[in-house]
Amino acid sequence: xxxxxxxxxxxxxxxxxxxxxxxxxxxxxxxxxxxxxxxxxxxxxxxxxxxxxxxxxxxxxxxxxxxxxxxxxxxxxxxxxxxxxxxxxxxxxxxxxxxxxxxxxxxxxxxxxxxxxxxxxxxxxxxxxxxxxxxxxxxxxxxxxxxxxxxxxxxxxxxxxxxxxxxxxxxxxxxxxxxxxxxxxxxxxxxxxxxxxxxxxxxxxxxxxxxxxxxxxxxxxxxxxxxxxxxxxxxxxxxxxxxxxxxxxxxxxxxxxxxxxxxxxxxxxxxxxxxxxxxxxx
Amino acid sequence: xxxxxxxxxxxxxxxxxxxxxxxxxxxxxxxxxxxxxxxxxxxxxxxxxxxxxxxxxxxxxxxxxxxxxxxxxxxxxxxxxxxxxxxxxxxxxxxxxxxxxxxxxxxxxxxxxxxxxxxxxxxxxxxxxxxxxxxxxxxxxxxxxxxxxxxxxxxxxxxxxxxxxxxxxxxxxxxxxxxxxxxxxxxxxxxxxxxxxxxxxxxxxxxxxxxxxxxxxxxxxxxxxxxxxxxxxxxxxxxxxxxxxxxxxxxxxxxxxxxxxxxxxxxxxxxxxxxxxxxxxxxxxxxxxxxxxxxxxxxxxxxxxxxxxxxxxxxx
Numbered sequence: 001x002x003x004x005x006x007x008x009x010x011x012x013x014x015x016x017x018x019x020x021x022x023x024x025x026x027x028x029x030x031x032x033x034x035x036x037x038x039x040x041x042x043x044x045x046x047x048x049x050x051x052x053x054x055x056x057x058x059x060x061x062x063x064x065x066x067x068x069x070x071x072x073x074x075x076x077x078x079x080x081x082x083x084x085x086x087x088x089x090x091x092x093x094x095x096x097x098x099x100x101x102x103x104x105x106x107x108x109x110x111x112x113x114x115x116x117x118x119x120x121x122x123x124x125x126x127x128x129x130x131x132x133x134x135x136x137x138x139x140x141x142x143x144x145x146x147x148x149x150x151x152x153x154x155x156x157x158x159x160x161x162x163x164x165x166x167x168x169x170x171x172x173x174x175x176x177x178x179x180x181x182x183x184x185x186x187x188x189x190x191x192x193x194x195x196x197x198x199x200x201x202x203x204x205x206x207x208x209x210x211x212x213x214x215x216x217x218x219x220x221x222x223x224x225x226x227x228x229x230x231x232x233x234x235x236x237x238x239x240x241x242x243x244x245x246x247x248x249x250x251x252x253x254x255x256x257x258x259x260x261x262x263x264x265x266x267x268x269x270x271x272x273x274x275x276x277x278x279x280x281x282x
Numbered sequence: 283x284x285x286x287x288x289x290x291x292x293x294x295x296x297x298x299x300x301x302x303x304x305x306x307x308x309x310x311x312x313x314x315x316x317x318x319x320x321x322x323x324x325x326x327x328x329x330x331x332x333x334x335x336x337x338x339x340x341x342x343x344x345x346x347x348x349x350x351x352x353x354x355x356x357x358x359x360x361x362x363x364x365x366x367x368x369x370x371x372x373x374x375x376x377x378x379x380x381x382x383x384x385x386x387x388x389x390x391x392x393x394x395x396x397x398x399x400x401x402x403x404x405x406x407x408x409x410x411x412x413x414x415x416x417x418x419x420x421x422x423x424x425x426x427x428x429x430x431x432x433x434x435x436x437x438x439x440x441x442x443x444x445x446x447x448x449x450x451x452x453x454x455x456x457x458x459x460x461x462x463x464x465x466x467x468x469x470x471x472x473x474x475x476x477x478x479x480x481x482x483x484x485x486x487x488x489x490x491x492x493x494x495x496x497x498x499x500x501x502x503x504x505x506x507x508x509x510x511x512x513x514x515x516x517x518x519x520x521x522x523x524x525x526x527x528x529x530x531x532x533x534x535x536x537x538x539x540x541x542x543x544x545x546x547x548x549x550x551x552x553x554x555x556x557x558x559x560x561x562x563x564x565x566x567x568x569x570x571x572x573x574x575x576x577x578x579x580x581x582x583x584x585x586x587x588x589x590x591x592x593x594x595x596x597x598x
Contacts, residue, residue, distance in 0.1 A: 011399035018393055019410045025470070026413060028436050029425050043450075045439035089323065097320035105306065106313035116320070119328055120524075121579045123531040125555050126572035129338065129565055130331035153327035156320050185312065214418045216534045221560075232420035236538050239424040246428035253421040264416035265409045272408070275482035 033057070033251035040247055056251040068238070072252055074226035075234040078144055079213060080259070082230055085148040086155055086212040087205055093152075094159030094204065099189050101160065102167035103175070113164070116157045124154075124217045135222055142228045150218045155208045162207060166200025166274060167193060203274025206267040213260045231256040332576075339569035346563060358570035368571070370546065371554035378465060378550060379529040385469045386525060387518065390476030397477060398484045415474040423538030426467035430454055454540055457547020464539055464548050468532070476521050483517025484510070523586045530579055551575050 032040055033056060035049035063069020100106070101113055131150060132141070140146030170193055178188045194201065219230040235256055239249050339358055341351045362368050393411060401407055414422070429436045432452035441447045454460045487509065495505045533552040536542060542549035542557065549557075552575060559568025 008400075011396060011401060014392070014396050015399070015401055015407050018396060019407065021470075022410055022414055022474075025425060025429055026417075028429065032428065032436075041434045043434075043439070044443060045434070045436065047439075093319040093323055096316040100313040100316040104309045104313040104316070106310045109313075112317065116324060118583075119324055121527055121576070121583055122328065122332065123533075123552050123555075123572060123575050123579070125531075125533065125552050125559070126335050126569075126576050127328060127331040128572075129559060129569065130334035131327070133334075134331070150327055153324045156324050160320060210416060214420075214534075216418075216420055216537075220537075232418050232534075235418070235420050235424060239420075239427065239538060244434075246431065246434065249424050249428060253424055257417045257421050260416040260418065261413055264412045268408055268412045269405070271412075271478060272481060272485065275479065 029250040029253060032247050033254055035247060037245060037247055041244070053247075056248050059248075060251060060255065068248075071226055071229070072231075072234055072238075072255070075229050075231045076255070078147075078223075078226075078228055079231040079256075081144050082147045082151060082219075082228075083209055083212040083259075085144070086151040087208045089148065089152050090155040090159045090208045090212075091201070091205060094156055094163055095189070095194070095201075097156075097160050098163030098167055099193065101164035103172075103185075113160070116160055119153070119157050128217070128221055131218075132221060141222055142224050144228050146222055147215075147219060147228060147230070150222070151212050151215050154215065155211050158207055158211065159204045162204045162274070163197070163200055166197050166203075169200075170196045199270045199274035201274075202267050202270035206263060206271055209263050210260050335569045335572055338565055339573050341566050343565040343569075344563065346565070348565075351566075354566070358566050359574070361567060362570050362574060367546075367554065368551070371549050371551045374461060374548065375530060375532070375550040375552075378461065378468075378532060379526055381462075382465045382468050382472070382529050383522065383525045385465065386473050386476045387521065389469065389473045390480055390521070391514075393473060393477035394480035394484055397481045411474045411477060413474075414471045415478070417471060419471065419534040420538045422467060422471045423535045426463070426470070427454070427539050430463055455544055457545050460540055460544060461548050464535060467539060468529075468535055471535075472525070472528075476525065479521045479524075480514060480517050483514045487513045519586070523583065526582060526586065527579055530575070530582065551578075 031047065031049065034053055036051070036053040039046060039049055059067070059069045060072050061069065063072075101109065135141045135146045135150075138146070140149065174196060175188045175192050178192045179185070183191065214232065215230070216232045216236070219228075219233045220236070223229045223233060235249070235252050238252050242248050340353060340355060342354045342358070343351045397404075397408060397411060417425075430453040432438070432450060432455055435450075435453070437453065438447070438450040442450065453463050491509050491513070492505065495509060500508070531552050532550050533556065536548055536550055536553045537556075540548040542553050551571070555568050555571035555575060558564050558571055562568075
């Protein structure tokens with residue numbers, strides 16, 4: 001009993017410290033975003049703003065066209081379209097491919113999978129110049145479609161890996177029962193495997209969304225206007241231009257982080273089970 | 283297309299009977315069609331550019347609009363390998379990779395243990411830990427840049443008010459300190475990812491092993507050394523490979539936090555290649571650099587894959 005109490009104090013204390021280390025910087029960003037500029041540059045710094053200063057959020061949400069706010073709003077839309085598009089394509093293509101890896105016997109199965117995973121090793125910088133020229137020829141520079149295209153090549157290998165590992169954990173008998181009843185392989189995939197693979201699917205969606213939302217280098221080089229600039233690009237411009245106004249960068253940063261945080265918190269419990277079976281097979 | 287080609291496999295025969303040869307053929311064909319979209323989407327984007335980059339690396343290309351681009355063979359590579367800028371960047375990249383990966387692995391192990399522990403409101407703790415993972419790298423970098431600011435930064439304010447330091451420090455002003463600060467910022471964001479990967483491994487350890495250890499009256503250090511660590515080897519190896527590759531390619535956080543400064547103190551190889559190609563407009567040299575990075579990562583991965591194979595990964 002005594003040992004159990006000590007254990008409980010230890011883990012709760014540890015969890016509290018970890019939570020503090022994680023939440024403190026983020027909380028400061030929130031506070032800074034609603035503090036008037038003059039308070040952020042006083043020494044000694046006062047941690048609690050004397051009044052709620054929401055001008056930055058008003059600018060971001062209502063700012064007139066051509067201003068900082070409008071650019072940010074366009075970027076939010078672009079990021080949403082690019083990330084959702086990438087997730088949709090990557091999941092569709094990934095589910096089909098992962099099924100093949102997990103269930104079918106074919107020559108070079110392991111080599112093909114290894115080849116997909118090896119692409120992860122290529123730094124984006126090694127593809128940047130030719131990709132720029134290709135997108136230019138195709139008229140896809142500074143378009144969301146162009147970004148979805150290149151982002152998919154980053155995300156699909158990950159999705160394939162997570163999903164094929166997860167599909168492997170689903171008993172073959174489930175599928176065979178359906179097949180004996182006359183369902184085709186693809187019918188069994190969509191009617192039997194996918195429902196059973198829900199944690200793996202959700203884990204893959206979360207991974208794909210976070211990767212696509214976070215992608216920076218391609219967006220930095222391949223976009224040049226509000227037509228396709230994504231949130232990370234705009235934030236990095238903010239941070240470069242308003243070096244003294246941390247509050248504005250913080251406000252933009254929080255709004256940029258909100259969609260992925262919501263997705264991550266909502267999907268987090270699936271990630272544990274999705275990877276528990278998927279990430280490693282002991 | 284894929285649906286049509288799936289039809290032959292309708293003639294499903296229970297294992298053991300039927301014509302295995304033909305079944306194998308239909309499986310091969312089905313696998314081809316199922317993998318085709320993924321293959322096109324990934325390799326369609328990658329193959330030509332990587333070959334083109336390789337080609338460019340043998341030529342002298344000094345501007346985006348260069349008309350005269352003489353073939354120079356391996357000169358770009360020789361030039362890179364004999365430049366002190368490259369070796370400096372390489373040294374910093376190795377340092378960044380080793381320190382950040384080690385830090386994230388150790389902290390990740392602790393956090394994974396806590397995520398797995400019997401906590402009240404475990405759901406809340408897991409939701410908190412997932413936050414840094416979700417925050418975009420660029421936002422993370424901007425956040426730490428603000429916190430570490432020499433004049434107005436929250437870290438300076440906090441440490442001064444606590445009496446830890448007596449005057450404000452330029453955390454990003456000194457090359458070595460700046461690199462360490464970038465590592466800290468990277469660890470803050472990435473440790474949760476590592477922790478969740480390791481948690482997946484922890485979850486796969488059968489409860490009976492712990493019970494057996496308890497019957498043998500083994501203490502926690504002993505259980506950790508003899509059960510947890512060996513069972514975690516596969517997860518640890520995966521995390522090690524993924525993090526090493528990722529750290530070696532590091533670009534975003536450097537770009538947003540320090541732009542490689544001060545005095546190139548945080549300039550890593552990927553950033554150095556980016557500067558060479560896009561800032562100096564020296565595409566030939568930049569391509570050679572990019573290719574050297576690819577080769578180094580290949581060598582690193584080959585080394586790790588040997589480790590991985592020993593630890594019996596399922597699908598690697």
